[in-house]
Amino acid sequence: MPSCFADRLGGIIELTATEIEALTRLEERERTLRRNAPLLRENDRLGELFVLRSGMMMSCAILDNGSRQILRFLFPGDIIGAAALAYRHAPETVVALSESVVSPFDRSLLTQLTTEHPRLAAAMLALDQIERVMLTDRLAGLGRTSAKARVASILLEVRDRTQHLSARGGDAAFVLGLTQEEIGDATGLTAVHVNRMMRQLEEEGLIGREGGRVTLTNEAALRRAANYVDRTAGLDLGWLPPSR
Amino acid sequence: MPSCFADRLGGIIELTATEIEALTRLEERERTLRRNAPLLRENDRLGELFVLRSGMMMSCAILDNGSRQILRFLFPGDIIGAAALAYRHAPETVVALSESVVSPFDRSLLTQLTTEHPRLAAAMLALDQIERVMLTDRLAGLGRTSAKARVASILLEVRDRTQHLSARGGDAAFVLGLTQEEIGDATGLTAVHVNRMMRQLEEEGLIGREGGRVTLTNEAALRRAANYVDRTAGLDLGWLPPSR
DNA sequence: CGCAAATTTGAACGTAGTCAACAAGTGTGG
DNA sequence: CCACACTTGTTGACTACGTTCAAATTTGCG
Numbered sequence: 162m163p164s165c166f167a168d169r170l171g172g173i174i175e176l177t178a179t180e181i182e183a184l185t186r187l188e189e190r191e192r193t194l195r196r197n198a199p200l201l202r203e204n205d206r207l208g209e210l211f212v213l214r215s216g217m218m219m220s221c222a223i224l225d226n227g228s229r230q231i232l233r234f235l236f237p238g239d240i241i242g243a244a245a246l247a248y249r250h251a252p253e254t255v256v257a258l259s260e261s262v263v264s265p266f267d268r269s270l271l272t273q274l275t276t277e278h279p280r281l282a283a284a285m286l287a288l289d290q291i292e293r294v295m296l297t298d299r300l301a302g303l304g305r306t307s308a309k310a311r312v313a314s315i316l317l318e319v320r321d322r323t324q325h326l327s328a329r330g331g332d333a334a335f336v337l338g339l340t341q342e343e344i345g346d347a348t349g350l351t352a353v354h355v356n357r358m359m360r361q362l363e364e365e366g367l368i369g370r371e372g373g374r375v376t377l378t379n380e381a382a383l384r385r386a387a388n389y390v391d392r393t394a395g396l397d398l399g400w401l402p403p404s405r
Numbered sequence: 406m407p408s409c410f411a412d413r414l415g416g417i418i419e420l421t422a423t424e425i426e427a428l429t430r431l432e433e434r435e436r437t438l439r440r441n442a443p444l445l446r447e448n449d450r451l452g453e454l455f456v457l458r459s460g461m462m463m464s465c466a467i468l469d470n471g472s473r474q475i476l477r478f479l480f481p482g483d484i485i486g487a488a489a490l491a492y493r494h495a496p497e498t499v500v501a502l503s504e505s506v507v508s509p510f511d512r513s514l515l516t517q518l519t520t521e522h523p524r525l526a527a528a529m530l531a532l533d534q535i536e537r538v539m540l541t542d543r544l545a546g547l548g549r550t551s552a553k554a555r556v557a558s559i560l561l562e563v564r565d566r567t568q569h570l571s572a573r574g575g576d577a578a579f580v581l582g583l584t585q586e587e588i589g590d591a592t593g594l595t596a597v598h599v600n601r602m603m604r605q606l607e608e609e610g611l612i613g614r615e616g617g618r619v620t621l622t623n624e625a626a627l628r629r630a631a632n633y634v635d636r637t638a639g640l641d642l643g644w645l646p647p648s649r
Numbered sequence: 650c651g652c653a654a655a656t657t658t659g660a661a662c663g664t665a666g667t668c669a670a671c672a673a674g675t676g677t678g679g
Numbered sequence: 680c681c682a683c684a685c686t687t688g689t690t691g692a693c694t695a696c697g698t699t700c701a702a703a704t705t706t707g708c709g
Contacts, residue, residue: 233541246531247640272527272645275646287490305472356657400489600690601690603688616674
């Protein structure tokens, strides 16, 4: 039973045995969710956070015109409900996109963690920055790129984040696991237009499709079309305090 | 010489004298910028962060199609260049929108701060969450709201964040300090369309305009039009470790 | 097999972009 | 003090990207 969150942090910095042990305590409990099952609803009272252990989830906002905006996709190792560190009530809804397993843990565990392991607290600050930058990438995409680019970047994001875990190097083919409506809610488009863009990407030879599987037939061109930047590169955590 | 960042944190949690003193060390130096002066350019080597002490700035991304997306506006008390906590090179450009004063400080000061003041490190995690939620609000706005709503929300954001500092309660009139082009780059619109939306807001009696001044003649309606949510409310920092 | 969800396609529409011209500041140097 | 250049704001005509609505088709699944 490894700790998914320790794996995530471990991909960025060296962890000591005690640090790993402390992080493992965040994932002692476990809860399974079926596709479309909500984990948090906007305005729910908060108190716990979660580590996503397996599956794919999303966080989204429902606007009062009834439309939905997917704010981010969540993958194993991601922290869910971090808003609980600042707010009493959930600012966003979190739903499972596939069968998923989460580990709930109390906010108070972080009280302890930050005092006993300042290095981990600092690493979490750094992790927040990585996620903030990925969020601003999506913001720039929504504001200033074409429909085609936005759809392409969703494909790349899901591929990169699911394959990074299992096989390395990356298979060109993968299961998307999203409906076109969900892609639309992530990109600010309608499902109908997503369909047209997918078709266009296919006709241009950038991707192939069959059933739920997508194949990146011309990955380089797809990355160019999407304005894709890899935010896991170029890291520099040199400022972190030493362990303990 | 008060510390602007201490004021910001102090608005959220109680600070001890030692904590305030530690935070003050982040603002010992000072640097002035004229309007349009860049503080950081995308891909600059990082190493320092900054506290914005006065003025208004923005961070933005330049896409390779040449267009610009303003990612956020910065106000006194905001930390600039926090990406330095994770990256070697700046992922975004930061520019002064008005005459501004910043205090540069080295990353290593945070190494010290996080180990000696775990409570402050935890508070910074919470602050990140607030900013992350404000960012997702803008993301949802770009993806799923009308041009009019997006322009309206920029007006409200600038008003709230500039007036919060000086007078309380809030004057209905204020100086925007942004060109229509800049509003466009923040909302994902063209300057021309921003102009039409401003005019429309004026014709509908929601705002008044004269010179650089904007008057909120019907603030309630404007907030409704903008889908505006106040993210400084509903805070709960109860999990923070005790001081020292 | 039969039903519901998801995808696909076409046609008409509308919001926002593009291009262009002009007006109204703003600052500079002669 | 004015002439000039430059930036910003304003308006109109035309275009286009993406939406809306509707219907048909395919897929997944109990």
